[in-house]
Amino acid sequence: MQRVRVWDLPTRLFHWLLALSVLGLLITGQIGGNAMNWHIRFGQAVLALLVWRMAWGLVGGHWSRFVRFLYGPSAVLAYLRGRSPALHSVGHSPLGALSVWAILLVLAAQVGSGLMTDDEIAFFGPLVPLVAGEWVSTATRWHKNIGQWLVLGLVALHVTALVVYRLRGHPPLVTPMLTGDKLLEAPAPASRDDAVTRTLALALLIAAGLAVTWVFGLSAAGGSGVY
Numbered sequence: 001m002q003r004v005r006v007w008d009l010p011t012r013l014f015h016w017l018l019a020l021s022v023l024g025l026l027i028t029g030q031i032g033g034n035a036m037n038w039h040i041r042f043g044q045a046v047l048a049l050l051v052w053r054m055a056w057g058l059v060g061g062h063w064s065r066f067v068r069f070l071y072g073p074s075a076v077l078a079y080l081r082g083r084s085p086a087l088h089s090v091g092h093s094p095l096g097a098l099s100v101w102a103i104l105l106v107l108a109a110q111v112g113s114g115l116m117t118d119d120e121i122a123f124f125g126p127l128v129p130l131v132a133g134e135w136v137s138t139a140t141r142w143h144k145n146i147g148q149w150l151v152l153g154l155v156a157l158h159v160t161a162l163v164v165y166r167l168r169g170h171p172p173l174v175t176p177m178l179t180g181d182k183l184l185e186a187p188a189p190a191s192r193d194d195a196v197t198r199t200l201a202l203a204l205l206i207a208a209g210l211a212v213t214w215v216f217g218l219s220a221a222g223g224s225g226v227y
């Protein structure tokens, strides 16, 4: 067995910060009222994390790059039949990748629609004053009635799949998302995870944070989103 760095530190921090922020979003969205101030902050955090992940999918560690978990239907079928090459189980497996893509895309749609959501009582997204009314009503309907349930469903599926996978005797997946390393039988390339890549990740996160601050400053509300 050999120990291989699969998830670099930036990817791990991204994952756990995303999980906490999404949890915060779901809870504050249900509470409403003054908790919506925190809902907006968590939304800003998720948006910055997703923008960061888009960049990290291009320049991040080996197994964090999008090309490493962009599988076609034949790879998914081969995985389901137990005929996948060993390399397809080092990072996200073809099946796991489907859930990762779904979570990332639905979260993007949820924060994107949040930017244009208007509750017509106290809070509105920073793009509300800048886009057509039809966009605002469609985005608001999606954000409140569909998107949040999709996010909840996908997160529940994500965690259930991890538990079922482990119960069926497969190696743990959560430990590598904490420590970064997997114990593998066959050699596999490692994700680079040193001071240089971590500094690059931090610089990208600062850039993502600045971009989000700019978006929230676009409307006259100055980014607070409060009437």
Ligand code: HEM
Residues within 6 Å of the ligand: 011, 014, 015, 018, 019, 020, 022, 023, 053, 064, 091, 092, 093, 096, 097, 100, 103, 104, 155, 158, 159, 162, 173, 174, 175, 177
């Ligand atoms: C709101 C909650 C959560 C969200 C939104 C979420 C989202 C994600 C995303 C986007 C990835 C892909 C990471 C990347 O490549 O950048 C991922 C992977 C992963 N997540 Fe979560 N996650 C959540 C909760 C959890 C929890 C509670 C656990 C475990 C207790 C967990 C364990 C994992 C593991 C082990 C992987 C790697 C799966 C693999 O090896 O393919 N996640 N998650």
